[in-house]
Amino acid sequence: PPAWGRAARQPPGLPLATCRAFSKNKILVEMDERSGTGGGVATMKFKSPPVNSLSLDFLTEFSIGLEKLENNRACRGVILTSAVPKIFSSGLDITEMCGKSTEHYAEFWRAVQEMWLRLYGSNMVTVAAVNGSSPAGGCLIALSCDYRIMVENPKFSIGLNEAQLGIVAPFWFKDTFVNVVGHRVAERSLQLGSLHPAPEAHRFGVVDELVPEEKLQEKAAAVMAQWLALPDHARQLTKSMMRKAVLDRLVAHREEDIQNFISFISKESIQKSLRMYMEMLKKKK
Amino acid sequence: PPAWGRAARQPPGLPLATCRAFSKNKILVEMDERSGTGGGVATMKFKSPPVNSLSLDFLTEFSIGLEKLENNRACRGVILTSAVPKIFSSGLDITEMCGKSTEHYAEFWRAVQEMWLRLYGSNMVTVAAVNGSSPAGGCLIALSCDYRIMVENPKFSIGLNEAQLGIVAPFWFKDTFVNVVGHRVAERSLQLGSLHPAPEAHRFGVVDELVPEEKLQEKAAAVMAQWLALPDHARQLTKSMMRKAVLDRLVAHREEDIQNFISFISKESIQKSLRMYMEMLKKKK
């Protein structure tokens, strides 16, 4: 099913390999093609320091990487994790949303949508090995996987904290969150813009399981093997049945959602909030 | 958003102050306008002995009171609590539903809808400080807030117990309940007409937190401060995103819902049940 618009966005004449070489900078894709346990599983490792923020380049590379794995019959599952210490992903890159053109905002938002449509609708088994903090868009990536394992360090937190920044999580972030934690937990967490420390995230169902950092990759591989023990076809149809309503909702309102984003982000009050937030981040360094 | 019909119901020529003076009898509204912690928060205290039942007068006063706070830029949050010992609110006033005219039933039901549309759709932060039992419509008021704190006394109970009285909670009571506790808990609790003692109410998610009675107001203020720490605009849009579907459903079926209520409540069998219930209540005294 997930053929959403990808083909149309590929610049005509630009060979895929070029994109790939270009984008190799931000995500490391490792493929384990051994048969048996561990075979057919890819790992996508975010390595875009300092905080794996979701820039247009990162998102494009992510979508292309997922597409390539999706089309690779030898690949049945993918583990998402970070190569940057203490951070899984800090979410959408604020510099892409500040002082740019309407066209840029549209392109950026389409890339965010694209990434989610591919990941949430993936036919592969997707496991998030969350080895650091994961606010906003970083949390969305984890929520879109089939299973979430987080390092049990209470200094790492995860959540859709958009409201803290004065912005609003889009409806499909919300839909994804509600599907994971239910309406009540989502309502409270979204309104408060909560960043849940790992133990609380586990208690609220934001992540499925906590492990010590040194066990994370081993545990992710074990969970992957458990999910891959199922026949692909039945598992994929089941996954699609569970997620189709929410995926279809964005597909049906995609252009409207882009326009909403543009008009919201173009407001002077929002631009001001974002600039202040970026100043604060710079001072922190 | 919550402009639902209020203006249209205001009798032309009747100054608002008149209504207000009249209704001051049933709800005490206190406003803390200090800046800083506690500032911008109103408290609505139900003081309609013996049991804070939701009569037409009470509901009208409640809706007008909420509207005034909503339109007061200095007010960002409201705490709902009771001035009557041991009871938060006993729910809809049965005398309004017994032996009255069709016109009266219509007016009464519209006032119930109005109250819920205003409260569930409020832009303010709403915290229920439940300091007594809270059956049926009283429970609905608590469920419609952003956060529910209940006194941990197991003698106090809360729930949508309509089925016990031989009547059926309307679909929007149900929708509100499902959004708080999920489908399964709601289905079982509604079918059994359960009144959950405070500890069970907490376990099932009907309320968010239990505290000793003497800590209730302090806790409510602390929770309010936590929610008010968020930028209003982002929090309001997020709240609206979570609740819009359920609010819209009543708005779309409002007249139909009134007709349903009238034809249900006008049945001789239902009138008989309600009369018996009132007799029982009188004997209890």
Added chain:
Amino acid sequence: PPAWGRAARQPPGLPLATCRAFSKNKILVEMDERSGTGGGVATMKFKSPPVNSLSLDFLTEFSIGLEKLENNRACRGVILTSAVPKIFSSGLDITEMCGKSTEHYAEFWRAVQEMWLRLYGSNMVTVAAVNGSSPAGGCLIALSCDYRIMVENPKFSIGLNEAQLGIVAPFWFKDTFVNVVGHRVAERSLQLGSLHPAPEAHRFGVVDELVPEEKLQEKAAAVMAQWLALPDHARQLTKSMMRKAVLDRLVAHREEDIQNFISFISKESIQKSLRMYMEMLKKKK
């Protein structure tokens, strides 16, 4: 409400008693007509060894049995349990889905739908006393009741394990499951085709309560008495309000669902999976 198609399917001229005598072989219906506690409650005991599989005959007998109880004013509740040791029901009879004609598949699937429409939409109080394992369609029967009590033996398991067999649970199995355990638990459990041992089933909310085997019938009777303490009319309307959306969805897509089943089950790859599964079951014996 549940008048779904039953009348139309009754072969003209065939007296109901004939069907009943014929089908008495697979389900034992006992009726306790005493007034007071325990009165007005029927027990349907599955006794179709070796595993109470849901054959066309079993399903037809089940639907007719339910219909008769539904139309019996003296009957207000029904307890479902098994007379076969260690198994509640093994689910759909695979022999009905293997190497048969398109017409047979259609008839069989219509009977599965019919059973669920009657049970999930029943006006009676329905309690599942799960005294053995209950995979797939057996689990659906339990999920469709108002309350589920399971023997606490961890050797007994329950779940919608269709994916393990290479097939996909239909959308209305999924809807029923989501209504009981919520979206997240359902998504994970369906994708993994999990068979939950009793303690895990309880933890995930698949069943409401665990009891020692010797207490099962007593507990089922006590739960039934609790639910029957409510006025029938209000309880029935409340139940219908909670379940109507999901029931209506199958009613609206019934023929389409049958066609989907036929085209899915007719695939050579699926037939092969099912034959292999049956071979495996035979060897187990």
